[in-house]
Amino acid sequence: VSESGATEPSRGSAGEALANPITIRIYNRSGVYYETVYYINLGFISRYEVSKDFADFISKYLGK
Numbered sequence: 001v002s003e004s005g006a007t008e009p010s011r012g013s014a015g016e017a018l019a020n021p022i023t024i025r026i027y028n029r030s031g032v033y034y035e036t037v038y039y040i041n042l043g044f045i046s047r048y049e050v051s052k053d054f055a056d057f058i059s060k061y062l063g064k
Contacts, residue, residue, distance in 0.1 A: 016041065017039070017041050017042050018039060018041070018042070019041060020040055020041065021037045021038065021039050021040070022037070022038045022040065022062065023035060023036070023037055023038075024036060024037070024038050024045070024058075038058065040059075040062075043055050
């Protein structure tokens with residue numbers, strides 16, 4: 001016997017963790033760049049966690 005499952009939307013502040021993302025570009029000297037998303041509320045660039053020092057460095061330039 002199989003039963004159908006049900007899904008419910010998540011509750012709480014999970015949606016706020018992804019709020020206010022910022023698109024950033026990281027350039028090298030020849031002008032080639034990598035464009036990705038920085039999630040301020042999570043402290044992640046794309047799927048990579050940044051250190052507190054690097055997060056502070058980014059915040060300095062973003063004015064946050």
